[in-house]
Structure formats: structure tokens, C-alpha cells
Amino acid sequence: MIIIDKEKCTGCGACVRDCLNKTLILKDGKAEWIRECFRCMHCIAACPAGAVSVDDPEYDMEEVFPIEEASCFIPAEKILNLIRSRRTIRHFQKRGIEKEKLDLLLDAGRFSPTGSNAQNVSYIVIQKEREAFNSVAMRAFRTYNDPKRFAEVYPPPYARDRMDFEDDEFLFKGADTIILTICPRDDNAAIASANMELAANGMGLGMLYVGIFVRLVNRDPSLRQYLGLSEGDHVATALGFGYPDVRYYRTVPRKPARVRWM
Ligand SMILES: Cc1cc2nc3c(=O)[nH]c(=O)nc-3n(C[C@H](O)[C@H](O)[C@H](O)COP(=O)(O)O)c2cc1C
Known part of the structure; x- marks a missing residue:
């Protein structure tokens, strides 16, 4: 009460x-x-x-x-610079993320807003079992590596008929820690994920959204079983975190916003 x-x-x-x-x-x-x-x-x-x-x-x-008592105010220009300078990271150092940093990331998700304050985003954090997880994920992914099925998990226009996956890091690109958000509402999980990404950047970490995995896990029974997902569990986002092994020197251009002012 x-x-x-x-x-x-x-x-x-x-x-x-x-x-x-x-x-x-x-x-x-x-x-x-x-x-x-x-x-x-x-x-x-x-x-x-x-x-x-x-x-x-x-x-x-x-x-x-x-x-x-806390320095809660960050000028808008700085927030915008953080948003503009964050990049999807696809090259990660072989360096583990410390537990305190993972806790902070999860707090960035936990304190994010949810519709009706449902706080209905839950998380699966895969760090110790990363190799086994990647191998199960890739085994599932390879079953779609066929011209007829590929677009189910890897939609056009980027999909090729078939791809050669040299290693098990194809999906998560060697990220040290994979976090899956489970939530019936994509919007709640997306907000939590975006805040986690900004928090990651603030700690020298980088993040990769893996949309291909989301499509895969929500349809592949073997993968769902491996992760211990119940029937109604919807994986909303799949995030790979780690210390970046790439440096970006400048921001990138974006198309103008499509806005209708009314
Ligand atoms: C919802 C979502 C899903 C994505 N899925 C993948 C993915 O499966 N694999 C990947 O390499 N990048 C993925 N990305 C990264 C996008 O390709 C990337 O955000 C976009 O090219 C712009 O680059 P930037 O994030 O560096 O600005 C995803 C991004 C979002 C927002």
C-alpha cells in the first residue's frame, strides 16, 4: 500500500x-x-x-x-550527441563485461517507463553459456539457410538466397554478453533496450540489436526449449553487449525526418 x-x-x-x-x-x-x-x-x-x-x-x-542530490540534468545537446554518436557495434574485444556494469545495464532497463507501469519486461542474460548458446542459435539458424526459407528470418531486400556462416558468431558478432528482453509488448521492451544501449555507451560498452535472432527465436521450438521459454513468452529484443573493438571518428548523416506538422 x-x-x-x-x-x-x-x-x-x-x-x-x-x-x-x-x-x-x-x-x-x-x-x-x-x-x-x-x-x-x-x-x-x-x-x-x-x-x-x-x-x-x-x-x-x-x-x-x-x-x-544527483546530477540528473544533462543538456539536450549532450543527449543528442550521445544519440548521434552511438553506433551498432559488430566487432567486440574478447573482454568480459564486469558484473557491476551488467547490473547497471539491467537497471537502465528496469527504470525505463512501461505502459500502465506494468514493469513487464524480463531479461535473460547469457554470459557464461555464451558459446553453447551461440552454437544452438546457429544450429537453428542454419535450418533456414535454404532459398525457400531464408526470407522467414532474414527479410528482403538484404537477404541473399543462402549464406556461408563460417562461425558461430555470425548472429551476435562475438558480443561478450547477450541480453534477451521478454515482454508481451514490443514498445516497453524497445524503450528499455534503447535506454540500456545509451547506458552501455556511457560505460565504454557497445551494443548490437539482433533482429534476425528475434525472428528466429520466436518461431524455432528447439531454441525456445533451450532458453526455457514458456509458450506465451515473446522475445521482443535481442541485444549483444561488449567492449567495442572498433572506433568511430565521426557521426553519420541521416535522411531528413518525415514530419507532418498539423
Ligand atoms: C530493431 C533492430 C534490429 C537490428 N537487427 C540487426 C541484426 O540482426 N544484425 C545486425 O548486424 N544489425 C542489426 N541492426 C542494426 C542496424 O543495421 C543498424 O542500426 C543500422 O544499420 C544503422 O546503423 P547504426 O545503428 O550504427 O546507426 C538492428 C537494428 C535495430 C534497431
Whole structure:
């Protein structure tokens, strides 16, 4: 439940105003939580007095920190430069990603927004079993290496009739750690993935989206079994992370945005 510390509450109404589902009211000059909600926690964030908390074993109030104490503001130009200078990495060093960095990446996903605050993105992190995983993935991929079936997993116009895969790193290009996001909604997983990529760049890591693998894993029973996926589990994104073994010296041009101003 959402708890209001009546001693600390000044009755300013900031939480009531920002409550999407009107589950907070002001009563006798103090905020009161009157019914269950989807726990977006805006009330915790909006309270200047720190009077609001959540009592739920799934949430840890120790994680909450005052925004002014952290350097949360990054000028837009810097954010845009980060977005413009990130590149898909397809050459990785043979260097393992430290556990603390992986935890930080997962936090970048975890703290990303989800529709109705569903927090319904889960993750499979493949690091120790990377070689075995790549070999199972490539075995599955090779079964589509036939002119009739190739477009199922490798869509035109880039697909060739058939490809020669010299090694098991074809899909993930030697990435040290593969993270699969599992989510019924692609949008939630895509937002988490994009934030993870930016966080990776901020730690000297690089990332590769592997769309081919997503198409493969969502249709190949052997691969799904290997990963322990249940029938309803939808793999939304497949991400390869590692220390880049390539350096980019400049940004690239993009087509103008197709925009209709109304
Ligand atoms: C959803 C998605 C799926 C992708 N799938 C693959 C893939 O399977 N293999 C690959 O080498 N690159 C893949 N890419 C990388 C794109 O080819 C790359 O983003 C694009 O060429 C632009 O290059 P940049 O990311 O360096 O700006 C994918 C990118 C996205 C966003």
C-alpha cells in the first residue's frame, strides 16, 4: 500500500494533483490514499516533504534518492550527441563485461517507463553459456539457410538466397554478453533496450540489436526449449553487449525526418 506519513505531510496537495487515477485525496489537511492503484509512484516523487512511501515487498524504498542530490540534468545537446554518436557495434574485444556494469545495464532497463507501469519486461542474460548458446542459435539458424526459407528470418531486400556462416558468431558478432528482453509488448521492451544501449555507451560498452535472432527465436521450438521459454513468452529484443573493438571518428548523416506538422 501507499503510506502517507501524516507527521511529514504538509497538505500541499502535490501528490493529489499528480495522481493519474485519483486514488489520493486531501482530508483534514493531509493526503490520504483511498484505493488500490497501479503504483506509478508519482506521489513519492512529487512529495517535497518525503512523506510518501510504498509498503510492498516488491519495492525497496532504500532505492529512492532526492533528485537534487544527483546530477540528473544533462543538456539536450549532450543527449543528442550521445544519440548521434552511438553506433551498432559488430566487432567486440574478447573482454568480459564486469558484473557491476551488467547490473547497471539491467537497471537502465528496469527504470525505463512501461505502459500502465506494468514493469513487464524480463531479461535473460547469457554470459557464461555464451558459446553453447551461440552454437544452438546457429544450429537453428542454419535450418533456414535454404532459398525457400531464408526470407522467414532474414527479410528482403538484404537477404541473399543462402549464406556461408563460417562461425558461430555470425548472429551476435562475438558480443561478450547477450541480453534477451521478454515482454508481451514490443514498445516497453524497445524503450528499455534503447535506454540500456545509451547506458552501455556511457560505460565504454557497445551494443548490437539482433533482429534476425528475434525472428528466429520466436518461431524455432528447439531454441525456445533451450532458453526455457514458456509458450506465451515473446522475445521482443535481442541485444549483444561488449567492449567495442572498433572506433568511430565521426557521426553519420541521416535522411531528413518525415514530419507532418498539423
Ligand atoms: C530493431 C533492430 C534490429 C537490428 N537487427 C540487426 C541484426 O540482426 N544484425 C545486425 O548486424 N544489425 C542489426 N541492426 C542494426 C542496424 O543495421 C543498424 O542500426 C543500422 O544499420 C544503422 O546503423 P547504426 O545503428 O550504427 O546507426 C538492428 C537494428 C535495430 C534497431
